[in-house]
Amino acid sequence: MNGKRGAEGDSDGGDPSDAKGEGAWDADPVELGVELLRKFEGSELSVAAAVDRIETVSTDPAITREVLDQAERRGVIERENGMLRTRDSGFVRYESEVISKDGEFTCRRCGTDLGTGYFLKLEAGEHGPFGSSCIRKVTGRERE
Numbered sequence: 001m002n003g004k005r006g007a008e009g010d011s012d013g014g015d016p017s018d019a020k021g022e023g024a025w026d027a028d029p030v031e032l033g034v035e036l037l038r039k040f041e042g043s044e045l046s047v048a049a050a051v052d053r054i055e056t057v058s059t060d061p062a063i064t065r066e067v068l069d070q071a072e073r074r075g076v077i078e079r080e081n082g083m084l085r086t087r088d089s090g091f092v093r094y095e096s097e098v099i100s101k102d103g104e105f106t107c108r109r110c111g112t113d114l115g116t117g118y119f120l121k122l123e124a125g126e127h128g129p130f131g132s133s134c135i136r137k138v139t140g141r142e143r144e
């Protein structure tokens with residue numbers, strides 16, 4: 001179930017206050033998205049795979065585009081023959097950058113109900129919750 005997509009028509013991005021409105025979610029979705037790409041483990045991913053990650057931050061296509069744009073402008077990724085190449089090797093150190101919490105969560109990626117939620121600690125904010133297999137996909141540790 002995708003219970004969490006209650007978007008209230010936020011079309012113009014930019015304003016962090018209209019992003020998701022759940023708990024401590026005050027991070028700029030574009031910053032989160034760029035950081036997520038920077039953390040991606042492995043050097044190459046398809047645009048579709050990148051978008052799949054970014055959509056865990058926001059399903060707004062304008063934000064998705066802005067994340068890819070910013071990431072490219074800042075040298076986080078390079079586009080090459082329809083693939084994206086990540087340039088930083090800032091991959092996630094699992095022990096310190098992924099935290100788990102017990103409770104009732106819904107995976108941001110696939111919508112599964114979780115007893116344990118995994119969160120990625122990014123400079124821009126905490127990103128999650130994800131299930132144990134989705135967190136590995138989001139970080140690129142596990143390829144589809």
Ligand SMILES: [Zn+2]
Pocket residue numbers: 107108109110111112130131133134
């Ligand atoms: Zn999931």
